[in-house]
Amino acid sequence: MTTLQGPAIPRRRLGAELRRLREDAGFSLDQAATALECSTSKISRLETGKGLPKQRDVRDLLRLYGKTAEQELERLLRWARDGAREGWWQEYTKGLGSAEPFMLDGVDKLVALESDASSIKAxxxxxxxxxxxxPSYARAVLSSALPSHGPEEIDLLVELRVRRQKVLSRAEVPVSLHVVFDEGALRRVVGGAEIMIQQFEHLIAMGRRSNVALQVLPFSAGFTRASAGAFMVISFAESVDQDVVYVESQAGSAYLEGDFGVETYARTFDDVSGRALGSLETEEWLISAERSFLTGIDDVGPV
Known part of the structure; x- marks a missing residue:
């Protein structure tokens, strides 16, 4: 069975440790690159978890930094092995061309982080x-957002999106998910009434899971700090793995890993969550929204 875990976490752990060891040894990026006869960008990419780690490079760096203890060497080499493997999602994204690069920008990293996450707030x-x-809602969204992609590519992306959702039901500690929906995201008709009815049924069912919390931020809440756009705060089980914020926009995706950026978005999420409907009120809202599509009468009303 293919694991849903990915290489993102071991790469980040390896990179953080290599940077710590380099700084402790008193080497600059340029000095480390010169000693290994490689580019500074290669060292930098390894330290930021973006490069594909090779065990030979890790051994050379540890030797340069004066770290030859067998236990420490094996730990970092294990992270290098785990970080070098291919993520399960790459079979879906390889070869995907795009006239709208902002839509697919960073998708590999996002799925990798989701796969390794312990909790997600969005x-x-x-x-x-x-x-x-x-699947039907996802197909309607992707077809509209990616008009240059053919049906086969859209099918692959829908399949990828559905498979990503398995992190919510996996046997080995499913991801804890807390989502606050802007009311407009739920009122916007995507794909027609039948697709919206199915989507609301799915949301109602998912909201009843023990690891999923859903809230609606009503229009009556007014302008909030989150009104600028969608974002995710992704957390991990191990304290050594720093939280990551994913911000989505038309210009491309952005990832924030520093304390200031993460704390800013964490506070923003807490703010909108505090102003949103509670879980029971949200379920009632979703049931009313589904009913409005079934009857053709909007009885959700202002909140």
Whole structure:
């Protein structure tokens, strides 16, 4: 069975440790690169978890930094092995061309982080959060957002999105998910009434899971700090793995890993969560929204 875990966490752990060892040994990036006869960008990419780690490079760096203890060497080499393996999602994204690069920018990293996450907090707009989309809803969103992609590519991306959702139901500690929906994301009709009915049924069912919490931020809440756009705060089980913020925009995705950026978005999420409907009120809202599509009468009303 293919694991849903990915190489993101071991790469980040390896990179953070290599940077710590380099700084402790008193080497600059340029000095380390000169000693290994490679570019500074190669060392930098390894330290930021973006480069593909090779055991030979790790051995050479540890030798340069004066770290030859067998236990420490084996630990870092294990991270290098785990970080070098291919993520399960790459079979879906390899070879995907795009006339809209902002839509696929960083998708590999996002899926890798989701796969290794212990908890995700998300503010969803202008559409329903990806990990909670039905296949039909996802197909309608992707077809509209990626008009240059053919049906086969869209099918691959829908399949990828559905498989990403398995992190919510995996046997080995499913991801804890807390989503606050901007009301507009739920009111926007995507794909027609039948697709919306199925989507609301799915949201109601998912909201009843013990590891999923859903809230609606009503229009009546007014302008909030989160009104600028969708974002995710991704956390991990091990304290050594820093939280990551994923911010989505038309210009491309951005990842924030520093304390200031992460804390800013964490506070923003707490703010919108505190102003949103509670779990029971949210379920009632979703049931009313589904009913409005079934009857053709909008009885959700202002909140």
């Amino acid at each position: 503010f969803a707009q202008p559409c329903i959060f990806g990990l909670l989309q039905t």
